[in-house]
Amino acid sequence: MEQTTRPTTPSLPGHRGPARRSVLGSVAAGAALVAVPGALGACTSQEQAAAPQDGPLSEADLAAVLPAYRPLTLAEPDIPGVDGSTPGYTTVPTTLVKSVPEVPGSGGTYTAMSPAWWTTPPGIDKNSYFQAVNAALGATVEFQVSDGNTYADKLQAVLASPKNVPDWVVIPTWNVPPRFEQGVTALFADLTDHLAGDKVLKYPNLANLPTDAWKYCVFNGRLYGLPYPSELVGNALFYRRDLFGQLGLAAPTSADELLQVAKDATDPAARRWGCEDIWDGAQLLFGCTDWTVRDGKLLSRFENENYREAIEFMRELFASGAVHPDAVAGNTQQAKDRFESGQTLISADGLGGWAEALARVLPSNPAYDQQPMDWFAPDGGAPTLYKSQPVSIFSFIKKTDDAAAIDEMLALANFIAAPFGSEEFQLVNYGTEGTTFERDAAGAPALNDRGTTEVTSTYGFLVSPPIVNAKVQFPQYVRDFCDWMARQAPHVTEPVFYGQQIQDPSQYSSLGKPFDDLAKDIIRGRQDVSALDAAVKEWRNSGGDELRAYREKFLTGDEAS
Incomplete structure (x- = not known):
């Protein structure tokens, strides 16, 4: 199943967004699939199963099965969408x-x-x-x-x-x-x-x-x-704008600035650290997605240089001491509590978590101001954002x-x-x-x-x-959300295989799993970055090249060029 990001927090009433409470999961291919x-x-006992797709459906085939589209607007939005961004009602x-x-x-x-x-x-x-x-x-x-x-x-x-x-x-x-x-x-x-x-x-x-x-x-x-x-766009790097203001910090606009501001915000004596483990946000920052086409060749996330760059950035971030010790130890369950209480000032999360935090914190802390950073390229230029499935x-x-x-x-x-x-x-x-x-x-x-x-x-x-x-209860939040989404929209591009229902053969479903632990180890300094080279070689030899060949059947003409 092709997937670029995972929903991470439950949608609150009135905010029809993605849903999952746990911290942002790994977006590595095949990470959360289970065999049934x-x-x-039972397919063979009840009836003969249909043959799986072996390539993209033609437009004619899709047209024959898709419902007609008849847009319906019962209330004009107070904030119209821009380039596919979310419209808002205040x-x-x-x-x-x-x-x-x-x-x-x-x-x-x-x-x-x-x-x-x-x-x-x-x-x-x-x-x-x-x-x-x-x-x-x-x-x-x-x-x-x-x-x-x-x-x-x-x-x-x-x-x-x-x-x-x-x-x-x-x-x-x-x-x-x-x-x-x-x-x-x-x-x-x-x-x-x-x-x-x-x-x-x-x-x-x-x-x-x-x-x-x-x-x-x-x-x-x-x-x-x-x-x-x-x-x-489903995910963001959030920062505590209220606390940034108190500390005289500005939202970063490059990877180097992100690293520096995380270090500047860190004061263990005050029980304050720059950030949580933002590995999933770093992958988005560096433009990592499951599959890309480069020079006519289909490449997995792990083979791309930007995946290595994201790991190297996170390794430097952890070495700087700016990551909360509990996050270093792998405690993700309390990440929201740490961020909302001001123990950490930067965190990666799904957009649904924003409204959830406001509902939870504002009654006791009216000054609470959580904001998403505008996405940027690592060098500070325009970002490349991949559209959510x-x-x-x-x-x-x-x-x-x-x-x-x-x-x-x-x-x-x-x-x-x-x-x-x-x-x-x-x-x-x-x-x-x-x-x-x-x-x-x-x-x-x-x-x-x-x-x-x-x-x-x-x-x-x-x-x-x-x-x-x-979320009309929080009109300023609606404005901030929709304005942020509209600013990101021009930088959004469709990933390879966007919108296609592709399921990889089951023998390849766990190929990416070793990278989860390896990335954690490299980022925390327990293994050298060079260990990634051996892991990629093993991935290819264990079926990665065969998986690539299978996936290539689903490339359209535009994607293959």
Whole structure:
């Protein structure tokens, strides 16, 4: 599965962004994939699996399976998007639109498996939010919520037993298992005949989803997934602008300045260090991505000189003493706490973590000011940013001969995918006024204590409307976010294989794993940089060259040139 970055923090209501709580994961190819032999073995027992793709789909093939695109704007954004950047809303419309006139469900009951990177919400019997949304849906969705940090293992167990697969399954893109293109045809419903072309117009909110997102839901030439679209750029290097100001520091604009400002901010006697372990941010800073084409040759991340340069930069950063000792020791669980308390002043994170931090810190520290740095090239020039893959999370409907059940679930998805400015969006994101949310002085909805417990990204993980920033409780944050994204947008380019569903042969799925530990060791001075040369040679000899040859089949004419 081609992937450039991983979502890192859960999206808060009103901010339809990527989702994962843990620190930014390795973006190395194949890093988080697990095999699901039971599920894949079930393919042959249930039906003959479709042949995996062996090259990019033609435009004609894609056109035959993709839903028509009919953009829908219920409320004009206060901050329009620029070059694909995120539009923003700082105010709530006076009147919300009912985008789904009739109750979409017809009384069905469906189980749904979903991850959570937060405390598991109460079950449906004790959850007023679930009860309110289900009542509006006219159907019952019973969530089976699992710990997001171990979700891959849970998927492995569930998909290995087809009889136990829930009716609706959420799969983050970084948890899609090897050979899934074989198992998907046996386990999940083919949605092509329900949604392709003008058939999607029966579901206007689904027709509002971007075409690139639907493309990424195509497996073996057929449409299977429902998308949770991604941000144009998903990650940033954040700094504490409030503390920078107190210390007389300026945001860096080159790699050398970043190193220097981290050292200048460090004062162990004051229990303050310049940064966390920003290895994942450094890879983005140095333009590392899974695959690139140089002089007509396809190169992996590890073979690129910029990967080595990123390691060398991090090695110097660690040697300088500017990295918090706990981060040096590998303690990432407390990274957010250290950054938010001012023990560290620079950290790498997903953009969803920004709003999350504000909600957590501002009540006790109104002066708190976390900002993303504008990306820059290592030498201080214009950066090269790689567009996030168009989908960060999928959901799949279990295969069934009951076409009416599939239609009902798609009708529910249409309700859930309602955009900002709709009654449905407010319900899905906040629940019911007076029960799970109240309004602030400006009329913006804000979760109360009960809402904080009950309202989580459950329905939203099944399908999501196009990305917007609608955290109207934090209007300055919305402006800062959208302005930052608009400044980055001109520097964004599509990575090789952008938007293609490619799964590497399972024998190559762990080829990149040794680089995870090796990078940590080199950065911390436990191994010399020269150890990278031997690792790259071993990668090539152990199947890297064969993997490259496999990937080359998916190059388009523009990418190959």
